[in-house]
Amino acid sequence: xxxxxxxxxxxxxxxxxxxxxxxxxxxxxxxxxxxxxxxxxxxxxxxxxxxxxxxxxxxxxxxxxxxxxxxxxxxxxxxxxxxxxxxxxxxxxxxxxxxxxxxxxxxxxxxxxxxxxxxxxxxxxxxxxxxxxxxxxxxxxxxxxxxxxxxxxxxxxxxxxxxxxxxxxxxxxxxxxxxxxxxxxxxxxxxxxxxxxxxxxxxxxxxxxxxxxxxxxxxxxxxxxxxxxxxxxxxxxxxxxxxxxxxxxxxxxxxxxxxxxxxxxxxxxxxxxxxxxxxxxx
Amino acid sequence: xxxxxxxxxxxxxxxxxxxxxxxxxxxxxxxxxxxxxxxxxxxxxxxxxxxxxxxxxxxxxxxxxxxxxxxxxxxxxxxxxxxxxxxxxxxxxxxxxxxxxxxxxxxxxxxxxxxxxxxxxxxxxxxxxxxxxxxxxxxxxxxxxxxxxxxxxxxxxxxxxxxxxxxxxxxxxxxxxxxxxxxxxxxxxxxxxxxxxxxxxxxxxxxxxxxxxxxxxxxxxxxxxxxxxxxxxxxxxxxxxxxxxxxxxxxxxxxxxxxxxxxxxxxxxxxxxxxxxxxxxxxxxxxxxxxxxxxxxxxxxxxxxxxxxxxxxxxxxxxxxxxxxxxxxxxxxxxxxxxxxxxxxxxxxxxxxxxxxxxxxxxxxxxxxxxxxxxx
Numbered sequence: 001x002x003x004x005x006x007x008x009x010x011x012x013x014x015x016x017x018x019x020x021x022x023x024x025x026x027x028x029x030x031x032x033x034x035x036x037x038x039x040x041x042x043x044x045x046x047x048x049x050x051x052x053x054x055x056x057x058x059x060x061x062x063x064x065x066x067x068x069x070x071x072x073x074x075x076x077x078x079x080x081x082x083x084x085x086x087x088x089x090x091x092x093x094x095x096x097x098x099x100x101x102x103x104x105x106x107x108x109x110x111x112x113x114x115x116x117x118x119x120x121x122x123x124x125x126x127x128x129x130x131x132x133x134x135x136x137x138x139x140x141x142x143x144x145x146x147x148x149x150x151x152x153x154x155x156x157x158x159x160x161x162x163x164x165x166x167x168x169x170x171x172x173x174x175x176x177x178x179x180x181x182x183x184x185x186x187x188x189x190x191x192x193x194x195x196x197x198x199x200x201x202x203x204x205x206x207x208x209x210x211x212x213x214x215x216x217x218x219x220x221x222x223x224x225x226x227x228x229x230x231x232x233x234x235x236x237x238x239x240x241x242x243x244x245x246x247x248x249x250x251x252x253x254x255x256x257x258x259x260x261x262x263x264x265x266x267x268x269x270x271x272x273x274x275x276x277x278x279x280x281x282x
Numbered sequence: 283x284x285x286x287x288x289x290x291x292x293x294x295x296x297x298x299x300x301x302x303x304x305x306x307x308x309x310x311x312x313x314x315x316x317x318x319x320x321x322x323x324x325x326x327x328x329x330x331x332x333x334x335x336x337x338x339x340x341x342x343x344x345x346x347x348x349x350x351x352x353x354x355x356x357x358x359x360x361x362x363x364x365x366x367x368x369x370x371x372x373x374x375x376x377x378x379x380x381x382x383x384x385x386x387x388x389x390x391x392x393x394x395x396x397x398x399x400x401x402x403x404x405x406x407x408x409x410x411x412x413x414x415x416x417x418x419x420x421x422x423x424x425x426x427x428x429x430x431x432x433x434x435x436x437x438x439x440x441x442x443x444x445x446x447x448x449x450x451x452x453x454x455x456x457x458x459x460x461x462x463x464x465x466x467x468x469x470x471x472x473x474x475x476x477x478x479x480x481x482x483x484x485x486x487x488x489x490x491x492x493x494x495x496x497x498x499x500x501x502x503x504x505x506x507x508x509x510x511x512x513x514x515x516x517x518x519x520x521x522x523x524x525x526x527x528x529x530x531x532x533x534x535x536x537x538x539x540x541x542x543x544x545x546x547x548x549x550x551x552x553x554x555x556x557x558x559x560x561x562x563x564x565x566x567x568x569x570x571x572x573x574x575x576x577x578x579x580x581x582x583x584x585x586x587x588x589x590x591x592x593x594x595x596x597x598x599x600x601x602x603x604x605x606x607x608x609x610x611x612x613x614x615x616x617x618x619x620x621x622x623x624x625x626x627x628x629x630x631x632x633x634x635x636x637x638x639x640x641x642x643x644x645x646x647x648x649x650x651x652x653x654x655x656x657x658x
Contacts, residue, residue, distance in 0.1 A: 057449055059474060060388040097398035097486050098473065148335050148489045152398075155338045181334040184490025187466035192490035207450045209470075262395070265472035266449045 019047045021252070021277035023073040023080060030079040034233035035220060039074060040083065046070035051256060051269040056120055057206050059266055066256040066269040069104075075279055077246060081233040082106055084254065091223045092259030094136040095151045100259035101136035102221075104230050107253040108242035110202070116251040116274045121203040129242035130201040130209065131232050133219040135259070137195035145194040198232060202241070206266070214238070236279070249278040283382075286441060289528050290552040290578075292375035296382050297555075298390060298446045307460035308438050308498050309525035309559040310512060311540045311547045313601065315566060315588070316519040319345045319408070319431040326514035327435075331497065336489025339401045342496035343511040345433040349572060351407030354400035354482050358576075361480040361554065364392050368553060372579040380555020381443060381480055390447040395477045401485075412569065423567060430565040433519075434550075435511060436483040436496035437558030438462045444495065447478030459524070460559065461498035469493055480554045506625065507608050518605025523612075525559060534613040536600055537561070544597055546584050548577040563588060595619075599636045607632045 026039045033039060050068050053061040070085040084104055094101040109116045110127045122128035148155060159165065161181040162173035179185045184192030190199070190211035198219035203209040216238075221230035236244045244250055251274035257263040285294045286301040327343040344353045352358060361381070368378030384392040413427045438455075442462050445453040452468040453475060455461070464475065464484070469492040475484040476493055484495045499509030507513070508522040523537035531542035540547040540561065547561035564573045566585045573581045591597055599616030603623050609631050611623040616636065623631040646653055 058388065058390050059447070059449065062388055094491070095488060097401065097488055098395060098476075099398075148338065151488055152338075157333075157338050159333075160335060161333055182336070182490060183334070183466040183494055184469070184487065184492045189467050189469065189490065189492055191469070191471050191492050209450075265470065265474065 019049050019275050021047050021071055021073055021275060023075050023277055023279045025246070025280055025282050026074045026076055028076055030074070030076040030081050030233055031218070031235075034079070034081040034218060035231050040072075043072045043074045043083070046072045046083075046085065047275070049254060049271055049275055051254065052272055054255075054266055054268050054270055055272070057266045061263065061267045061269070064269050065258045065261045065263060069254050069256060071252075071254070071275070073277065075236060075246070078236060079233055080236050080244060080279065081231055082252070083229065083231050085227055085229045086256050087227050088223070088258050088260070089226055090260045091135065093139055094134075094259065095146055098262075100257070100262055100264040101134045102223075102228060102259045103132065103134040103257040104221075104228070104232075105130050105132040105201075105255045106232055107255070108244070109251055110242055112243060112248075112250060118205070119253055119272055119274060121206040121209065124204050127202055127204045129238065130199075130203060131217050131219070131234055132199040132201055133197065133221060133230050133232055134195070134199075135221055135223075137199065138197045138219070138221055140195045141197045198234075200241075212241075214241070244279060246279050247281045249276055251276055288380075288441065288555060288557050290549050290557050291380070291555065293377070295380050295441075295555050297441045298382075302455075303440065303527065304455060304457050304460035306458065306524040307440070307526070307559055308503060308522070309460075309537050309541075309561065310435065310509070310520055310522045311537055311561045311563070312433055313519045313563040313604070314430055314432070315563060316517045317345065317431040317433055318517055319347065319433075320516055321345055322514050322516050323433055323511035323520075326510040327496075330499075330510045332494075334489075336487035337494070340485045340487075340494070341404055342483065342485075343433065343435045344404055345431055346404075347408045347410060347429050348432050348568075348576075349407075349412050349429065350410040351405070351432075353404040353406070354396045355403055355406060356400075357396070357480070357482040358551070360394040361392075361551075362575075364394050365554070370553060370579055376553050376578075378553060380553070382441075382446070382555055389478075390474070391443045391478045391480070393443070393477050393480065396482060412572075425567045428568045430568050432550075432562075433511075434481065434483070435509075435560060436462065436498070437481060437550075437556070437560045438496075438498055439559060440557035441555065443478040443480060443554075443556055444475035444484045447474040448472075449474060456500070459498070459500065459503055461500050461503070462495070463497055463500070464493055464495055466490075466492065466494070480551065480556070481558070503610070506610050508610055513605075513608040515605060521600075521604040521611070523610060525561075532613070534615065536603070536611050536614055539597075539600060539614075544587055544594075545580060546587055546597065548580055548584055550576055552578050595636060602634055602636050603632075606634050 022044050026042050028039045053064040066086050073082045092102045108129045117126035162178045198217040200212040200214045201209050217234040219232040253271045255268045255270035257268045283296045284300045286297045288295050323343050332340045346353050370376045381391040411427050411429050452465045471492040486493045512520040512522045525537040528542050531538040546563050549558050596616045599621030603621045612626045613624050615622045619636050622633045
């Protein structure tokens with residue numbers, strides 16, 4: 001069953017097969033100016049890459065919400081930026097229950113083998129390095145993480161544990177003491193902390209993703225007239241991650257989530273084949 | 283998909299993981315003839331576990347009125363609707379579909395996805411009678427105008443839908459006591475568990491951005507104490523213990539006695555296929571058809587057994603032991619009109635008379651020179 005699915009997807013991807021991204025070198029400080037129009041005007045035209053509803057892991061989307069993504073990339077010898085574009089009828093943010101954010105992720109192999117890792121988030125001993133941009137993370141970075149009384153202004157509370165309105169003779173509780181009543185925060189779950197825009201994630205197979213402590217990558221997205229444009233900038237080389245070298249090639253894979261269509265986690269459109277790219281010396 | 287044994291539906295069924303029964307299984311029995319919906323259990327739980335940020339709307343324990351109440355809105359009706367009409371003949375295994383068997387190929391379990399608004403009406407339908415009380419109506423048995431209260435916690439199912447649905451395997455079932463937990467460090471807030479659980483006891487926390495659920499009061503259970511919702515119950519309608527599957531049932535284990543030995547306590551919506559571990563003694567005056575769709579075809583038997591309780595001193599003794607100790611009762615004994623509760627080591631925890639002793643006092647108190655008031 002799995003082989004048939006894979007074969008079918010490869011056949012379907014045939015329409016967009018042969019996409020290869022050439023990454024031109026530009027002169028500029030891409031770690032800061034990763035959206036600079038003048039620098040981007042030097043990029044080669046976008047490659048169009050086909051996406052498919054995630055076909056292997058339950059829960060699977062019932063249809064491919066995002067059918068293709070346009071990609072271009074540039075580098076400055078130290079940082080590389082990918083610009084991706086896809087159609088999405090509406091901007092979606094999370095926060096409220098059962099709402100989900102628009103998002104895109106880039107996946108790179110960690111080991112620079114001739115054969116890249118299994119496409120579905122890598123494999124045991126063959127990890128992938130993911131750069132996950134979410135519109136909600138961008139809002140966090142801009143406006144701060146919304147407190148619950150702003151998300152649901154009419155939610156009733158009389159008091160939170162150890163947050164006394166009038167503490168009288170009680171000693172003020174420490175932040176750690178108060179946080180012990182908040183599950184995700186006390187467990188140090190990255191989801192429970194304000195985000196910066198792009199998560200760096202490592203995985204060795206689906207279901208195993210873990211958010212990295214590294215926060216070097218930057219990202220920004222703009223939605224206009226039914227389409228997202230997202231720039232994701234990252235250092236070319238990570239000591240313990242994806243190592244991209246000038247004059248060498250590697251592979252990249254993409255996944256897109258349309259939050260308005262309740263896409264999250266395994267409910268996504270993705271590339272079932274790696275797209276090769278080459279980092280030009282000039 | 284693996285084939286696992288589900289004793290509540292008397293057959294094997296499909297489940298994504300192999301059968302792996304825990305060493306001990308946390309379970310609670312509720313006597314619905316006694317629940318008054320005082321909501322002390324809900325507040326005991328909330329004060330202990332869900333008074334933090336993002337948990338404001340959460341009731342890991344809730345009490346809803348049947349038939350018209352529900353929290354979240356219409357959880358039972360909507361999952362049954364999704365499952366479709368199924369049949370269960372008396373004295374037969376359940377040959378209809380479970381939610382795993384009814385799942386389409388893109389999902390783990392047949393389910394519906396609640397919206398945030400669905401959680402905001404926990405008292406919806408409270409005390410709403412199943413029919414209008416009109417002029418000239420009088421009480422008859424069975425009541426033709428009826429309602430009852432249904433207190434519910436997470437059932438720490440043997441075959442949890444939440445655990446099956448999580449694509450990250452962030453939910454696990456403890457071997458030592460069968461309690462099902464969402465790993466707060468691994469959850470990424472996808473909400474698949476919230477969608478999959480038919481009883482809707484997995485809940486999303488908008489502050490931490492991950493999901494949470496009833497933890498079975500495991501810190502208490504580990505110390506040999508019953509959960510907060512059980513010990514704080516004013517009506518003493520609950521008892522928590524460790525249930526055995528029927529082929530290992532131990533007659534002097536309180537939960538085994540009520541579920542397996544007497545058949546008094548029944549699982550709710552067993553046809554969904556999760557083998558839930560909370561059990562209910564049905565309210566004897568409520569509509570039988572309604573009770574049967576909720577508790578299965580053994581309702582009539584359970585109710586006739588309950589009505590004959592006056593002939594069963596052991597069952598009487600056990601019901602009287604409920605709410606008399608906050609410690610988990612390993613085994614119990616009833617002799618000479620006294621019910622005894624013992625711990626694992628065999629030491630007595632508590633003993634209570636099955637019938638309250640009658641004390642007569644004279645109307646005039648000689649010592650204080652005053653009359654006693656017969657104030658009810």
